[in-house]
Amino acid sequence: MLRFFLIRAFRAFMTIVLVVTFAFVVLRMSGDPALIIMGPEAPPEAIVAFRKAWGLDQPIWIQYLSYFTAIMGGDLGISMRDGQSAISLVLDRIPATLQLTVPALILKLAIGIPAGVYAALHRDSAADRGVMAGAVVGFTMPSFVFGLILVLVFSVTWGVLPSGGQDTWMHAILPIATMSIGGAGILARFSRSAMIEILGQPYMRTASAKGLPWRRVIWEHAFPNAAIPIVTITGFMVGTLIAGAVVVESLFSWPGIGRLLVVSVANRDLAVVQCILLMVAATMVISNFVVDILYGYLDPRLRNNQARH
Amino acid sequence: MPLVEISNLGVAFSGVPVLHGINLKIEKGEAVGLVGESGCGKSVTWLAALGLLPGKAAVSGSVRLGEEELVGAPREKLEQVRGGRIAMIFQDPSSSLNPVLRAGRQIAEAVELHQGLAGAAARAEAIRLMDLVGIPGAARRFDNYPHEFSGGQNQRLMIAMALAGKPDLLVADEPTTALDATIQAQILDLLISLRQETGMAIVFISHDLGAVSQICERVCVMYAGRIVEQCSTEMLFRAPRHPYTRGLFDAIPRLDAGRERSIPIPGTVPQAGRMPAGCAFAPRCGYATDVCHNQVPALSGTEGRATACFNALDEMRSATASGTTKQKVEFA
Numbered sequence: 001m002l003r004f005f006l007i008r009a010f011r012a013f014m015t016i017v018l019v020v021t022f023a024f025v026v027l028r029m030s031g032d033p034a035l036i037i038m039g040p041e042a043p044p045e046a047i048v049a050f051r052k053a054w055g056l057d058q059p060i061w062i063q064y065l066s067y068f069t070a071i072m073g074g075d076l077g078i079s080m081r082d083g084q085s086a087i088s089l090v091l092d093r094i095p096a097t098l099q100l101t102v103p104a105l106i107l108k109l110a111i112g113i114p115a116g117v118y119a120a121l122h123r124d125s126a127a128d129r130g131v132m133a134g135a136v137v138g139f140t141m142p143s144f145v146f147g148l149i150l151v152l153v154f155s156v157t158w159g160v161l162p163s164g165g166q167d168t169w170m171h172a173i174l175p176i177a178t179m180s181i182g183g184a185g186i187l188a189r190f191s192r193s194a195m196i197e198i199l200g201q202p203y204m205r206t207a208s209a210k211g212l213p214w215r216r217v218i219w220e221h222a223f224p225n226a227a228i229p230i231v232t233i234t235g236f237m238v239g240t241l242i243a244g245a246v247v248v249e250s251l252f253s254w255p256g257i258g259r260l261l262v263v264s265v266a267n268r269d270l271a272v273v274q275c276i277l278l279m280v281a282a283t284m285v286i287s288n289f290v291v292d293i294l295y296g297y298l299d300p301r302l303r304n305n306q307a308r309h
Numbered sequence: 310m311p312l313v314e315i316s317n318l319g320v321a322f323s324g325v326p327v328l329h330g331i332n333l334k335i336e337k338g339e340a341v342g343l344v345g346e347s348g349c350g351k352s353v354t355w356l357a358a359l360g361l362l363p364g365k366a367a368v369s370g371s372v373r374l375g376e377e378e379l380v381g382a383p384r385e386k387l388e389q390v391r392g393g394r395i396a397m398i399f400q401d402p403s404s405s406l407n408p409v410l411r412a413g414r415q416i417a418e419a420v421e422l423h424q425g426l427a428g429a430a431a432r433a434e435a436i437r438l439m440d441l442v443g444i445p446g447a448a449r450r451f452d453n454y455p456h457e458f459s460g461g462q463n464q465r466l467m468i469a470m471a472l473a474g475k476p477d478l479l480v481a482d483e484p485t486t487a488l489d490a491t492i493q494a495q496i497l498d499l500l501i502s503l504r505q506e507t508g509m510a511i512v513f514i515s516h517d518l519g520a521v522s523q524i525c526e527r528v529c530v531m532y533a534g535r536i537v538e539q540c541s542t543e544m545l546f547r548a549p550r551h552p553y554t555r556g557l558f559d560a561i562p563r564l565d566a567g568r569e570r571s572i573p574i575p576g577t578v579p580q581a582g583r584m585p586a587g588c589a590f591a592p593r594c595g596y597a598t599d600v601c602h603n604q605v606p607a608l609s610g611t612e613g614r615a616t617a618c619f620n621a622l623d624e625m626r627s628a629t630a631s632g633t634t635k636q637k638v639e640f641a
Contacts, residue, residue: 201404206399206470208361209359210471210474211388211392212418214388298409299408299409300454301408
């Protein structure tokens with residue numbers, strides 16, 4: 001088991017190193033922060049001075065090494081734009097983002113899983129087709145389209161909900177609804193197909209044949225088996241709790257991580273962008289790790305494999 | 310009054326009939342074999358009786374358990390019968406147990422449902438049942454998962470689960486087909502001794518005539534959704550009267566046959582929905598006459614011996630080969 005954890009931890013570390021490196025390379029190659037932050041009309045001396053101040057005049061591999069050693073030492077750098085430390089800028093925004101993404105995740109689970117299970121139990125009925133049509137619409141429609149439709153209906157036409165900002169809990173309703181719909185659709189589809197597969201297994205017949213009431217057959221015998229693919233998808237959604245709101249936050253002017261990322265990329269504010277990417281990578285890696293542990297908990301047949309690795 | 314009386318039971322899947330009016334009585338405590346090729350309706354008969362077929366199956370006719378009618382009975386009533394009065398075990402024990410639930414727990418669940426025990430008492434009873442069916446170290450293995458047991462042990466666990474409800478009838482649906490020959494023999498012995506101890510009736514569904522002969526006093530041979538021959542096991546082995554039954558015996562490889570091959574039945578079972586007009590076996594039958602192709606023979610004869618055939622074989626014609634076969638089968 002210790003070996004399993006060590007291998008996992010090493011893989012997680014390598015993933016984060018890769019993300020950090022990739023972000024560094026792409027951002028450095030896609031534009032000069034000095035030009036963007038100082039503006040096109042800045043005098044050449046000022047630009048040279050800016051480059052020197054931020055170490056941008058060094059060869060790229062020296063920049064990378066100093067950046068990398070700083071990160072290893074826990075120093076995520078300083079925002080080139082306003083001189084604040086990048087990590088505090090990012091941490092300030094996290095609560096706002098979680099205010100949207102956590103309720104949205106709960107909503108996805110609360111709608112998607114029961115809808116999918118219901119559709120599986122009433123396979124090929126009108127209800128099943130209705131749920132699946134809704135799910136397809138939910139996850140194929142881009143979130144900005146769905147968000148705009150909601151704004152059009154609830155803010156413009158009926159005027160019952162605000163279309164942007166973060167002042168009251170009412171402001172959170174439309175962004176949360178927009179974020180939930182796609183995930184709920186995906187979860188419904190996965191829950192349905194997982195349940196249909198499990199319902200055809202011989203042990204379901206055994207459970208019925210011993211006289212177990214139908215409801216217990218479904219929730220105690222079928223659902224724990226169907227949980228594995230559902231947990232995989234849910235783990236992915238948990239991994240995007242921090243990063244998942246770029247479009248929706250921009251659309252509803254919600255001051256979260258997503259909007260900070262958009263602004264920082266546009267400004268080539270390297271430290272902030274890298275700090276956000278690092279955090280996203282870390283949440284992804286952690287949620288993947290938790291999912292792997294959960295697999296072993298959900299399916300005893302996988303436990304031996306984990307112990308062996 | 311018989312324990313179970315099935316009359317004119319029919320099953321159709323999406324409008325295609327697969328069971329054409331089965332009549333079968335099971336007396337208290339008797340062991341009856343249901344024999345036939347895969348797809349002939351042996352299992353479907355009992356799945357239909359217990360309401361375990363999927364929703365697209367249309368069930369007609371009647372299944373009476375004592376005074377109670379099971380066909381069309383409400384779900385709550387069927388749930389009490391299942392496991393409580395009629396228990397069923399299945400062909401592939403390893404996939405018939407839930408892989409993510411502890412084996413002992415799955416047995417305790419049946420104990421809770423049918424004996425009204427709970428908690429530690431249910432656990433103790435489940436361990437007693439595991440012990441009874443020959444799981445070594447039952448108390449220690451209660452918390453193991455099905456994949457930690459062998460195939461034969463999984464079938465023992467299934468039997469323990471079936472016994473939890475103290476059923477009047479155990480339907481064993483090919484319980485030994487997926488197991489090694491030595492394990493098969495152990496499971497058969499277990500079923501025989503459990504029947505002696507509990508007095509429950511057994512319906513043994515199999516295509517293995519040898520296994521059937523060890524457990525059952527009476528055999529029904531099924532073909533394409535009908536019972537074609539029904540008599541005591543002894544009579545069936547001495548002198549099968551239906552050409553299909555005879556074909557089954559001839560198809561068994563014989564130890565004393567030297568280089569001679571066993572004789573397979575020519576052709577294949579007709580598909581449900583494409584049944585020939587007359588007797589379903591007529592196209593494969595060496596004894597078929599004109600009437601066989603036009604008319605379906607009814608199961609006729611006495612209570613003890615009935616055959617659905619216009620050209621049933623007489624004692625002389627049928628006795629020769631199969632008399633010796635029985636010994637060989639038992640040997641194997």
